[in-house]
Amino acid sequence: MAFKPDEYICARRVEEVVQALTAYKDQAAILAGGTVFHELVAKGMVPQIKKLIDISRLPLSYISDRPDGLRIGATTRLAELRDASVLKDSGAYRAIAEAASILPVQVVEMGTVGGNICAGLPILNFPPVVLALDFEMKVTGPGGERSIPGGDFYLDYFLTGIQPEEFLVEVNVPKFPERSVSVFQAFKILSLDYPTISIAVRVTLGKNDACREVRIAFGSVGRVPLRASKAENRLMDRKLDERIIDQAIEAIPGDINPINDLRATAEYRKEISKVLARDALMKAREQITG
Amino acid sequence: MSGNREYTYIGKKLERVDALAKVTGEARYFADVQLPGMLVGKILTSPHAHARILSIDSSNAERLPGVRAVVTAKDMPKRSLDFYQSGESDQMKGHGRADLYALVSEKVHFVGEEVAAVAADDSFIAEEALRLIRVEYEVLPAVFAPEESMKPGAPTIYEDLPGNVANHLQGSHGDVKKGFAEADHIFEDEFKTQPQYHGALERHGCTCTWGCDGNLTMWTTTQTPHLLQWMYGGVTGTPMSNIRIVSSYVGGGFGSKTHVLYPYHVICAVLSKKTGRPVKIDLSRMEDFAHACACPPWTIKIRTAVKKDGRITAKHLDMTGDCGAHLYSSAGQLNQCVTMAFSHLYKVPAISYEGRVVYTNNPHRAVAYRGFGNPQISFAMESQMDRIAEALHMDPAELRLKNFFEPGETSDFGWKFDAYGLPECVRKATEAADWKGKRREKTPNRGIGMANILHMTGWKGVFGAGESDSTILVGKEDGSFYLYTDFSEIGTGVWTVARAVAAEVLGVSLETIRIVGGDTYATPFGQGSYASRGTYNCGNSVKLAALDMKRQILEAAADLLKENPEGLDTKNDEVFVRRTPEKKVPFSRVCWHVHFNLAKMLISKGNWTMPAGLHDPVTNRWGSPGPMTSYAFACQVAEVEVDPRTGKVQVLKMTAAHDVGYPINLEQVEGQIEGGVVMGLGYALTEDLRMEEGRVLVDDFADYFVRRSQDVPEINPIIVTTDDAYGPFGAKGVGEAVMCPTAAAIANAIYDAVGVRIKELPITPAKVLKALREKEKR
Amino acid sequence: MKLDVNGQLHDIPVEAHETLLDVLRNRLGLTGTKQGCSGGGCGACTVLLDGRPVYSCMVFAARAEGMKVTTIEGLAQNGEIHPIQRAFIDHGAVQCGYCTPGQILSAKALLDKNPSPSESQVKEAIVGNLCRCTGYVKIVKAILAAVRT
Numbered sequence A: 001m002a003f004k005p006d007e008y009i010c011a012r013r014v015e016e017v018v019q020a021l022t023a024y025k026d027q028a029a030i031l032a033g034g035t036v037f038h039e040l041v042a043k044g045m046v047p048q049i050k051k052l053i054d055i056s057r058l059p060l061s062y063i064s065d066r067p068d069g070l071r072i073g074a075t076t077r078l079a080e081l082r083d084a085s086v087l088k089d090s091g092a093y094r095a096i097a098e099a100a101s102i103l104p105v106q107v108v109e110m111g112t113v114g115g116n117i118c119a120g121l122p123i124l125n126f127p128p129v130v131l132a133l134d135f136e137m138k139v140t141g142p143g144g145e146r147s148i149p150g151g152d153f154y155l156d157y158f159l160t161g162i163q164p165e166e167f168l169v170e171v172n173v174p175k176f177p178e179r180s181v182s183v184f185q186a187f188k189i190l191s192l193d194y195p196t197i198s199i200a201v202r203v204t205l206g207k208n209d210a211c212r213e214v215r216i217a218f219g220s221v222g223r224v225p226l227r228a229s230k231a232e233n234r235l236m237d238r239k240l241d242e243r244i245i246d247q248a249i250e251a252i253p254g255d256i257n258p259i260n261d262l263r264a265t266a267e268y269r270k271e272i273s274k275v276l277a278r279d280a281l282m283k284a285r286e287q288i289t290g
Numbered sequence B: 001m002s003g004n005r006e007y008t009y010i011g012k013k014l015e016r017v018d019a020l021a022k023v024t025g026e027a028r029y030f031a032d033v034q035l036p037g038m039l040v041g042k043i044l045t046s047p048h049a050h051a052r053i054l055s056i057d058s059s060n061a062e063r064l065p066g067v068r069a070v071v072t073a074k075d076m077p078k079r080s081l082d083f084y085q086s087g088e089s090d091q092m093k094g095h096g097r098a099d100l101y102a103l104v105s106e107k108v109h110f111v112g113e114e115v116a117a118v119a120a121d122d123s124f125i126a127e128e129a130l131r132l133i134r135v136e137y138e139v140l141p142a143v144f145a146p147e148e149s150m151k152p153g154a155p156t157i158y159e160d161l162p163g164n165v166a167n168h169l170q171g172s173h174g175d176v177k178k179g180f181a182e183a184d185h186i187f188e189d190e191f192k193t194q195p196q197y198h199g200a201l202e203r204h205g206c207t208c209t210w211g212c213d214g215n216l217t218m219w220t221t222t223q224t225p226h227l228l229q230w231m232y233g234g235v236t237g238t239p240m241s242n243i244r245i246v247s248s249y250v251g252g253g254f255g256s257k258t259h260v261l262y263p264y265h266v267i268c269a270v271l272s273k274k275t276g277r278p279v280k281i282d283l284s285r286m287e288d289f290a291h292a293c294a295c296p297p298w299t300i301k302i303r304t305a306v307k308k309d310g311r312i313t314a315k316h317l318d319m320t321g322d323c324g325a326h327l328y329s330s331a332g333q334l335n336q337c338v339t340m341a342f343s344h345l346y347k348v349p350a351i352s353y354e355g356r357v358v359y360t361n362n363p364h365r366a367v368a369y370r371g372f373g374n375p376q377i378s379f380a381m382e383s384q385m386d387r388i389a390e391a392l393h394m395d396p397a398e399l400r401l402k403n404f405f406e407p408g409e410t411s412d413f414g415w416k417f418d419a420y421g422l423p424e425c426v427r428k429a430t431e432a433a434d435w436k437g438k439r440r441e442k443t444p445n446r447g448i449g450m451a452n453i454l455h456m457t458g459w460k461g462v463f464g465a466g467e468s469d470s471t472i473l474v475g476k477e478d479g480s481f482y483l484y485t486d487f488s489e490i491g492t493g494v495w496t497v498a499r500a501v502a503a504e505v506l507g508v509s510l511e512t513i514r515i516v517g518g519d520t521y522a523t524p525f526g527q528g529s530y531a532s533r534g535t536y537n538c539g540n541s542v543k544l545a546a547l548d549m550k551r552q553i554l555e556a557a558a559d560l561l562k563e564n565p566e567g568l569d570t571k572n573d574e575v576f577v578r579r580t581p582e583k584k585v586p587f588s589r590v591c592w593h594v595h596f597n598l599a600k601m602l603i604s605k606g607n608w609t610m611p612a613g614l615h616d617p618v619t620n621r622w623g624s625p626g627p628m629t630s631y632a633f634a635c636q637v638a639e640v641e642v643d644p645r646t647g648k649v650q651v652l653k654m655t656a657a658h659d660v661g662y663p664i665n666l667e668q669v670e671g672q673i674e675g676g677v678v679m680g681l682g683y684a685l686t687e688d689l690r691m692e693e694g695r696v697l698v699d700d701f702a703d704y705f706v707r708r709s710q711d712v713p714e715i716n717p718i719i720v721t722t723d724d725a726y727g728p729f730g731a732k733g734v735g736e737a738v739m740c741p742t743a744a745a746i747a748n749a750i751y752d753a754v755g756v757r758i759k760e761l762p763i764t765p766a767k768v769l770k771a772l773r774e775k776e777k778r
Numbered sequence C: 001m002k003l004d005v006n007g008q009l010h011d012i013p014v015e016a017h018e019t020l021l022d023v024l025r026n027r028l029g030l031t032g033t034k035q036g037c038s039g040g041g042c043g044a045c046t047v048l049l050d051g052r053p054v055y056s057c058m059v060f061a062a063r064a065e066g067m068k069v070t071t072i073e074g075l076a077q078n079g080e081i082h083p084i085q086r087a088f089i090d091h092g093a094v095q096c097g098y099c100t101p102g103q104i105l106s107a108k109a110l111l112d113k114n115p116s117p118s119e120s121q122v123k124e125a126i127v128g129n130l131c132r133c134t135g136y137v138k139i140v141k142a143i144l145a146a147v148r149t
Helices: A014-027 A037-042 A078-083 A094-100 A113-118 A126-132 A229-235 A242-249 A266-289 B019-024 B059-063 B123-132 B146-150 B176-181 B225-236 B263-275 B285-290 B330-344 B374-391 B396-403 B422-432 B435-441 B494-506 B534-561 B587-597 B666-685 B742-754 B765-777 C020-027 C083-090 C100-113 C119-125 C137-147
Strands: A007-010 A028-031 A051-054 A063-066 A069-073 A136-141 A144-149 A154-156 A167-174 A180-187 A197-205 A211-219 B039-045 B051-057 B067-071 B114-120 B134-139 B165-173 B185-193 B205-210 B216-220 B243-246 B279-282 B298-306 B312-322 B351-358 B446-456 B468-475 B481-485 B513-517 B568-571 B574-577 B584-586 B603-609 B631-642 B649-661 B714-721 C002-005 C008-011 C046-049 C052-055 C068-070
Touching: A014 A028, A014 A051, A014 A136, A014 A167, A078 A094, A078 A113, A094 A126, A094 A180, A094 A197, A113 A126, A113 A167, A126 A180, A126 A197, A126 A211, A180 A266, A197 A266, A211 A229, A211 A266, A229 A242, A242 A266, A266 B765, B019 C083, B019 C100, B039 B123, B039 B263, B039 B285, B051 B114, B059 B067, B059 B123, B067 B123, B067 B263, B114 B123, B114 B263, B146 B312, B146 B351, B165 B330, B176 B298, B176 B312, B185 B374, B205 B263, B216 B225, B216 B263, B225 B243, B225 B263, B263 B279, B298 B374, B312 B330, B330 B351, B330 B374, B330 B446, B374 B396, B374 B446, B374 B742, B396 B422, B396 B446, B422 B435, B422 B446, B422 B631, B422 B649, B422 B714, B435 B446, B446 B742, B468 B534, B481 B494, B481 B534, B494 B513, B494 B534, B534 B568, B534 B574, B534 B584, B534 B587, B534 B603, B574 B587, B584 B587, B631 B742, B649 B666, B649 B742, B666 B714, B666 B742, B666 C137, B742 B765, C020 C046, C046 C100, C052 C100, C083 C100, C083 C137, C100 C119, C100 C137, C119 C137
Parallel strands: A007 A051, A028 A051, B039 B279, B216 B243, B312 B351, B481 B513, B649 B714, C002 C068
Antiparallel strands: A063 A069, A069 A167, A136 A144, A136 A167, A180 A197, A197 A211, B039 B114, B051 B134, B067 B114, B165 B351, B185 B298, B205 B216, B205 B279, B298 B312, B446 B631, B468 B481, B468 B603, B568 B574, B574 B584, B631 B649, C002 C008, C046 C052, C046 C068
């Protein structure tokens, strides 16, 4: 069966989208930037899609910095996130801007944060950030709105906690304490490539510069983004000095589950995971203390 | 030719003939041709690596509304598409096997082999029709590695060839035993190189349409339109005068579109004939990757004997290639590795070699790839030279200079090295890169490495003894000109060279000459763009045509001016009397005079073939190449920085010195060097057409790691001029030499940086990291 | 649907599955925009949408309704080619030409937004445009030269 949708719905209201999703379920696809979707089409992975629901005209493109945290509309383009000073000039939210700094320009101008998150592909930049920054995904469906915590969001390749009649409308990011910093980094073989492995790190320092909160999350290390919990635990309540970091990162390979693929072997990814974590944690330390 | 060069166009800044059309989007490639009633052609390919075809039932497909034709092998010509390889034709014997058919009938030999095809109203119907064709297969055991393929008991891929060795080469020269016996040191190394995907941005395909008088027009993308015309005629028994191949602009070739009549060409033509409508087969990038053109992967073993002063006394080569299921030109590639780099990069008194190209059920098409085996053999040879230099405590550049020929020397095989720019390339590249200084410096994790190569310019003897290229010049009534060349413009700028050469010789402005190329309806026969022969062969044939045209113009002008033609010359679109230059007449007047007064024609022709012997004394084969007339020499120096924590190699700078004889279009020569170096870096570090169990694992550029704008280091191209005696205005070829030394230079630089030698391409970060870890343990 | 291409409004039938690239090439006959791959990011299909560079093979035609599409054919004004086109010619940035329209449009998007980019910014702007021929050196040079005009 070839990909041959019979309807392109340019939605103007959220209710329209929910109605269409409820009516067509698995036959419908949400389109914002379309940069992931078209790759799936090319690979013959979505022959069942008959209805394209374009949500790019909905009023879901915004970045709102509130006392209780960030609210980012699902169709906010990556280029906007990349350039937003409330993100790139902040300590705690910087990883969002870094993750949104995708190449090439043709993708970052069209791609949206919602698309990057909802694809369910851990090779994309946002999944580890979802874990590291405790994103909450606000989805809406026939039953109204609900929130899915980031930790519960990714279930498998292409599978998230969003039900077929629901779609993502907003992402909420908590307000983090002072002295919080986040970092996103990707190890790539060439400039324009998916990450061989990526990392998102968030650190909050407390009394005596000890870690109050640590998150270390990886992309491209399994079917879903994964947290390196053992390494996180080794850093909790400790100072972020080199010796402690070096000791903590040794635990990372045990927490991740990479595969062999065209970019690298599982073994190589495990090696690099430590290098990447070290770099990211040192950078975080530098940003908080420096 | 040498000395004072006062040219108007040659060596000056030239605007490319095709640039305006390309920057405006006006330049048309085959897929841009839209014809009324055009149908979509699609090909059904084998899902199995090795299987017998028991039956094909296309009845359901035929019945689908919108399907206009379904074809299988019975609708195709019986002759193989590469009939000339078998010695079936007079032109070529012993070089290969004819094993390529438009559609197979009995057996499939690889995943992606063409089994059936349809023409339908649109691509959805065509794809649906393919799904409705029922093919019954009996799956057979398959082999995916040459070592496995050669083992006794391995599946036989072609019934007439048990053992699967498609081509075998063996020989020696000089006293090899003595050479090894008298050595102070013997080095033995094994190297592996990977298949590289050409990745030309314009994909494969063609559009065919027939006239009611049996006249075929085929728009396609080929580097060799006349050869394609000849092959199509030969395969189908159609007179060539009934075949028109149009391929003026080609969006990149690099060897993937070089003298091969592909199944899709013939399939498309047959579908069009059967339906009575134009048919377009436009292979998607994913389809292209699935049965991708690539250089064959090789295993190369070299054993080298040296004296302690660095002189090489003997060498032995053992080389095995995987050609997949069709030989294509891989036998020629093996042959060239032996006769060119192995026998002639260094002066070695005794050599022996054995090589083989082996069939497997792998899906790559082992066609020509830029360098034609030279990047691979040079990687091996030049990596080993560095190992030798280190063991002998010699500077790597000094070791090489010690083993070169003398300028003007003739090798034991008759290769005469005039215009021998190789030592100068080494000196200039190393000097510009501050070779000595950087090697002394020893910055941690940084290294510098070099490699040098020779490559031929042009080729002959693939099909016949006198392969050439042709130009026809026509003077119009108003003094402007048509220049008809067999060459397509594949991006190398050959049309611009042609125009510059013609304008230079004629003494006219560039704008008066219009190039018509790559259309067999209008252009004379010639080999086309491959083997670095564009500037060389086209330029020389244009020169001959222009000289004759000038003679005709001067004769007619003499009639007008009442002067002796010997006393005339041309400049700035005018013919003038040398003694009294104020006495002159414009070209427009002369040409008008010829046509309207003298009732004559202004047509000239130029046909040029390399004055080289044909029979190669090294391998005793026809056209392999034999002694060449002109050689493209080069030396590249790479500077790298290695991250020891990840193994990732960052290329800091590439210095590339190339002997091009004389640069007719300097900017384009630089462009070739820059482009070739980047392609070479891809080959060295990241590109790999990965296959597993007979399937290509890569399906698009996202997973095939070609370098982008941000992955390009500083590149310093250095032009070495040696004034070739045969090339037009002293020029030689450069198009392939540009990527031949790169991988070895990189490998050598990595060794200099962190002390690990990677002998398997591509040199991925994982390989470097692994080697570093192993080195730490030791 | 109505499609604004190079300042001209076209009223054309479009099917749901058709991409902007399909419509430009097959319905409007604007073949300057090329298809080089199956969506893996070669960039040959680059056009501008409201001045922003996009992969037209990854945009459904219907998506572009109400937006301004610029293709390579739209760059020349009153018979004069654009300075970027001129720069590509003048600096040897064209070889086989297949990537050229896409490169030029990516460059235009950059220069319209950032009139004096650094070399590094130029490289970033065209990283999504694959070139197999030039090694990018003269393309970057041409774009930087266009800055000065």
